[in-house]
Amino acid sequence: MGLASETYLQGACEAECPVRRAAEVLEGKWTTLIVRELVSGVKRYSELQRALAGISPKILADRLALLQVKGLVVKTIYPCVPPKTEYELTPLGREMEKVIRAMAEFGLMLQAAGEATSARP
Amino acid sequence: MGLASETYLQGACEAECPVRRAAEVLEGKWTTLIVRELVSGVKRYSELQRALAGISPKILADRLALLQVKGLVVKTIYPCVPPKTEYELTPLGREMEKVIRAMAEFGLMLQAAGEATSARP
DNA sequence: CCGCATCCCTATTGATACTG
């Protein structure tokens, strides 16, 4: 890596720009956090809801449906009672892990910077 | 890298979760695309507006102001006529480049996957 | 002209209650 990577950031941001394509998938509040949960494996709806403190059931369902339509997540329904559904990243969806990791590293830098400024007496 | 990186993706997504911290900064439509433009160097307001086809002046100004408040962008005003302002990433802001690159790589995978499915005759 | 600020409208998100 690092050879052709410069070209990602050159020129205007056209419709075919890879960053724009990725942004269209990852946009929307909670989307990246939902993906973060799924990176560590298959999850049930209720597990996601509990892990993502503060998310509303509507948004969770909406985002999962969108990710499903875009081919990044698969949903499996087990016809039993009580009902049980599982969500899992597709191979294409697992490609988002790199993005999540990069975000995590940036988040750590943010935290370090924030603590440094708030620690001034 | 890769040693402690696993810990980024473990456990529930608490308020201190690095991915959540990053998401709070990068959230909002256009934000990542604005950062993408600034990664390649100092840019004027009008340059950003032209490069980001379709963005409204309000959103562009709002996003830049937010990034400024969060310490990721600095704004320089040149008191001349016609007016001229320049926007530049701070050292902390430049840490977002890794995220943008990861998104770009993911965007290429999306494109490849999309072409593969649409190419079925 | 450039770089926004303002007004106003639509779309997305969110809280809550309820159902198969």
Place this chain on the structure above:
DNA sequence: CAGTATCAATAGGGATGCGG
């Protein structure tokens, strides 16, 4: 359990205007 229905709040977006 796994969502949907409903309604209120907030963010996004277009048009216009204005000071420098």
